[in-house]
Amino acid sequence: MIELRPTPSAEDVQTSSGFPHLSGVSLKPCHYQAIVAEKPLVGFFEIHAENYLSAGGPSRYYLEKIREHYPITVHGVGLSIGGESPLNREHLKKVAQLVEWIEPLVFSEHLAWSSHFNHFFNDLLPLPYTEKTLRQVCAHIDQIQELLKRPMLLENPSTYLRFKTTTMTELEFITAIIERTGCQLLLDVNNVAVSCFNHQQDPYQYIDQFPGQAVRQIHLAGYAVDHNETIPLRIDSHDRAVTEDVWQLYQYTLQQWGDKPTLIEWDGQLPEFAELQQQAAMADQIRTRIQRHFQSESGADHATAISQSILMQSDDVLPQIDAASTAEKQARFAVYRNNVYHSLTEALAEIYPVCKQVVGEDFFTMLARHFIQRHPPTSPVLSEYGADFAEFSGSIPQLSSLPYFAELARLEYQLLQLTHAADMPVLSVTDIQQHLAECADPTQSVWQLAESCLLWQPSCAVGQIYQAHQPDSTLMIQDIQWDKSEYLLLTKREHYGVFYSLSADEYHLLQRLQQGATLEQASQNIAPEHFPELFSTLLQKPIIRAILPQ
Template sequence: MNSAPLPTRAGYQAPASSLPPRAGLGLKSEHFKQVLEQAPDLGFFEVHAENYMVAGGPFHHYLGLIRERYPLSLHGVGLSIGGEGPLDSAHLERLAALNERYQPQAFSEHLAWSSHGPVFLNDLLPLAYDKPTLQRVCEHIDQVQNRLGRSMLLENPATYLQFQRSTLDEAEFIAEVVQRSGCGLLLDVSNLYLSCINHQRDPLAYLQALPLQAVGEIHLAGFAEDRDSLGDRLLIDDHGAAVDAAVWALYRQVLQRIGPMPTLIERDNQVPAFAVLQAEAAQAEALLRAARVQP
């Protein structure tokens, strides 16, 4: 790339994540009372920012109590970092208010777009990986980081198609964004595996090409499986099942390369009993402990 790197701001030189290198869970409303009553031994909780963009109510009541006991990761799903239009300034202000209110140990968003003009699409849609998109994404991240006064984490996407006009591969694009914007990386191991299977890439080669030194949090989630029109495997990022064995194996590879990292178990659909999620978090915690003692 010949373009000069975008400057990073002195005001947010602190790490993009100060979460403990332990396993955490996505906080679901059906588990609020159980979390407060049982005080489970978990490293942190993560919430979707858009669920808390109201002034008050029970969600804020319970999150405030839980935030007193646990570190918090705030995860955005609607900022449309990759959108062609300008960022929604009202949405960004609501994010800033949430960050100020809860002082989370990490804030993250997706490398995707979800809006076009006044229309919001309830999906995380893919980008063309070329120089104009790279510049636009970096400018949007710079705007977010300036407004929040902190570095953010950018999540690698789950994708089902690729653009012919792309001139960079996905891992190279992400590495350029991280280097130019100064943001960190939320490494979604499930998304990495899913996208590599869908596009017939080598997951380990993709992993090696990422800026692993910038990882501040890891996500693990389940997926659904189908077949495309040619009969090939098609993995769908539905967050509705347990973490797949292949994803656990890839997660071990990640830990061997970068050591223990804050690791979230995601489950957004077909949410099971809290004990089931705790068991998956315990599985991640065991691997994190093993990574701490490896030579």
């Protein structure tokens, strides 16, 4: 048994947007080791593209580790989309290679510029909103999307000045961009709060007029205040927690458009990772309230409300329950929810008894609960349930210390399916001897295996691990070299699915027979002195359904 923290994996819980349900946070080097070791519960991580363009080094190493367990978004800061000079093609090519490698959920960049021909300014600089700059921005976005082979997300800027030459509003400029290029948007709510304060605009009116239908992702961050004597300004600093006014504006935004994938952006004066997690959890609380509001507004029928309340662990159904208090409603509905999870967990435990032994009852119960949420049964025949359990378990970070677990689950599921498969006649040893006696040349006969026979070469010693957990087994788990590949034959014997451990010679002999080879052809690579014993062992297995002369 192993000790595992029963925390759910977020990576396989997808919304219709393709993002995980949970909010994400910025990925920073000071948190690499903790993330790899602890696999914290967050939805995804965002990287700045320019920090990962080198061919090697620790950043690439840890990103490769982390992306095994979490989705990634890529946020560019150096393409200079709003610049007058042409895009740096070499830099864009490197970004495209990064995107191809990472396969991020989205790639985003800023409505700003940072390069002017041979000069790079390490900042996001403003641009006038004119027809000329609009054409330049759109041309640059077209080039980026063509090379990346995907639509990009454009982020609204935080600005501290405006140009006299501007001929259109920022919202008109952004709306024209998405109409001309087909790009999507990343709404930075903090940028809205910063820019509207700096230009004495109403941030709520800005949100009301923003093209929300094109928003694919939201950023939240903290800002600083420059209390200079001339004019106080908010600074988009990304070095502190999200402020209360930004939280309120964020909630208002979601109330207008519905839930949106969200990231906590924190780039300077980095805190402990737990504080980033806490900020993401606050965003999730607001998102959950908004989801429930939209669901209640949509007037979901009782069956939909109950289904969502069971699978999503929500209270969507409570408004439809007739009871004196919320606590009473929850208590009454909990009977149904508990019945569903308890009965389906028991069904999975019967299908995967050895998997349950390996991880222990508490962890298996947690694992089953999350599997049920992601993969509820589609049929009342529960012996068919759990086909996706092996693949699902491979996505659970806490099971990375048990690399054989997914294949063990595949073995258990296949044995159950063989048990419930139709019983098919096979030849007895006497039948086989009689057929051989009738063959003019037995070596030229074709041996047909039973339809239930499945030859399998797992990469781990799952057969031995399975046997070690049987009640009458003398095999000790500590004596198993678990990472050693095996040769297995799965079949049906006396109504039950069983498996046999094979030698390499046995495995390849049966494999050739299954492919239609004669006995002579199938055994041509077997040493003559080994064949009698191997042949005798083969006869004892109930797997031959017919012996045919060639």
